[in-house]
Amino acid sequence: MSIASILLRARDPGQGHNLAFGVVAVTLAAVIFCIDTYTDIEGAIAVLYVVSMLLAAQSMTRIGLLVIATGCAALTFLSYAMTHGQEANLQETLRLFGALAALSVTTLLLLKTETARLNLLSTHSALSESEARYRSIFDRTRVALWERDYSKLRSYLMDVRAQGVIDIKAYARVNPTLVDHCGGLIKAVAANQAARELLGPKSSGMGIPQRALIAGQEKFLDMLQAIMDGDRTFEDKVEVQTDDGEDKLVLLSVSLPEDPAAFGRVVVSMVDITQRELALKARAEAQAELTKASRAAMAGAMSASLAHELNQPLGAIVINAQTLLRWLDREPPDLPAVRRSAERMIRDSQRASELIQNARRVLSSPNNDLESVDLGSLIDETVALMEHELQQSKTAVLVDYSPHIPTVSTVKIELQQVLINLMTNAIQAMDEAGCSERSIRITMNQPDIEHICIAVRDTGPGIGDDARDRLFAPFFTTKAAGMGMGLSICRSTLEARGGRLDGTNHPEGGAVFEIQLPIKPEAEHA
Structure with a gap:
């Protein structure tokens, strides 16, 4: 690394431009030294070294500024020694310290300015890198993304809110042109490739897009309500139509900024969930068919269960009926025993009835x-x-x-x-x-x-x-x-x-x- 590259900073596109400022600053310092040393002009000529410092600041690094400041101070001392030597008086000495003070203050201010400039350059560089990363993600992601200007829309909605309107849907019923008017206030800023692939180049450039706006006004009004209420996000399923006339179901997500000034670039995303919804619908239908088959199988199992379970109470009824007949055939009939047999028959009949009722409840409802x-x-x-x-x-x-x-x-x-x-x-x-x-x-x-x-x-x-x-x-x-x-x-x-x-x-x-x-x-x- 050369000494020039250490002293000179690449402020401008050409290194020669920086070198010219450095040469002019050095030349001016030399001229000031000659005037201060070899002429009879009275005054604080050394203060003019500040001009040389200002010129040097246009091209020098912090190290270069310190070198130039040190050189100017040395020239000031050298001129004072050559012109006055042992005969210096108080006035000349004060002029010397005044010139040195001016050089010191100027150097400190220039160093502070250089620090601020470097910080500003660093911040700008970071912002540029961040913008480049964001743009790269925006353009290359496979999610359909738009940047929309909602500033006019938000301003209009805030004016409507200031009039005392709280429910935008009720307001839209009274003003049928509200949806079209609000849709016209949305301007497209940018759309990525995925957005153009999802809807086509025509639809992807529209505000909401317009096809979704017409097909789903209720959802659009919900988004307007979210903006009026100060929500940070809006997300819902909407139906859209592509340039080819194909209907798609998408998940619409709008990131609403907190700062009103940021509504000039609102990010809108869409994810195609058409196939997912079709798969969910097919699964629901399959589950419904499976439920029917399961209930049919349960009915068969319940029939087998009833045949199995009813054997006991029905068999007991038969036995008790036979016992009852034997007690009746006696001379005289044993009526207390007949009553006991009849009571057992009633009990077993009720038991069989409960089994049937329970089976009916199981078949009609999964929970008893x-x-x-x-x-x-x-x-x-x-x-x-x-x-x-x-x-x-x-x-x-x-x-x-x-x-x-x-x-x-x-x-x-x-x-x-x-x-x-x-x-x-x-x-x-x-x-x-x-x-x-x-x-x-x-x-x-x-x-x-x-x-x-x-x-x-x-x-x-x-x-x-x-x-x-x-x-x-x-x-x-x-x-x-x-x-x-x-x-x-x-x-x-x-x-x-x-x-x-x-x-x-x-x-x-x-x-x-x-x-x-x-x-x-x-x-x-x-």
Whole structure:
């Protein structure tokens, strides 16, 4: 790096121009030195070195200014020594210090000005780089972007607001030309390539664009309302039409600046979401078809479930009717026994009716009404419903009630049917195995603050290894006349309420099925 490049700054396009200022400044300093030293002119000639400094400031760097200032000060001292020497008086000395003071002040001011100039150049350079980056992003991004001049539109809307208008839609109903007038106030500043590809060169240059303005006046009025209310952004789905007449659905986003002066360049973006919306529509239609198919499948499963579940109450009605006839055939008829049989028939008929009503509710609505259920009372009622089967199979039921078991929010008829299924399966398993000891133990406990566990254990042969993995699979059964729907429906019913059903073998023998219920449905979801 040369000395000239260190001293001279590239202020102007030509380095020669800077060098000319430097030469003139040096020449002027030399002339001032000669006049001050070799002439009899009285006065503070050395103060004219300030002019040389001002000329040097046009081309010198900070280092160059310091060099020139030092040189001028040295010339001032040299001239003073050559002309006055030992004969200097007070007046000449004051002139010397006055000239040096002027040089010092001028140098400091010029250095400060140079610092400010450098800062200004740095800021300008940063702004230029930022503008270049913004322009590069604006032009090259694949998002359709516009720069719009909304300054006239905002000014008009503020005038309308000043008149007391708050609801722009109501104002538009009274003034039908408002939309067209406001659209004409929007001017296009720039549009990127993606904008031209999205709408075409004609539409991309319009204010909103105009095709979207005509097709969606409500959305345009919403944007005007956002400007009036001082919102920072406006975003909505709008329908636009391209130059080729193709309709597209786009996501329109307008970034509204906080500074009113910045409304001259408002950035508007559009993202084509036509294909996405078509895909969402197709998915919704597919989901609707799937829902129909699922409900048809559920209806089939419910039919199988009803056939399975109604066997017990209908069979009990038949048996009680036969018993009632036998009591009537006696001489004399045993009327109290007849009454008991009739009451059991009524009870089992009501039970069958509840099953049908529950199936109807499930088919018509995915959610049944929840109720607060006392599990102890529910188990007692279930055992009473199973009284005939238990007596016929000589099966004892033992219930262990843990203290302080809270009530649960569930559908009573569903939970009761699950218990009946489990108890019926236990009776049938013990009958088929010819077990000498036949008992069912039902226990309740609260494993944590959110759940209740009900366990139904029998003294049968337990669950075979081949059946363990498929125990809850639909249509899987180990019974010769079974349909394989009972356990599958029980598990699905409980899972729909946030519960769980598991089956395993007890270490002391027999099978045990555990029902886990959330005390409250919201606790399960939490």
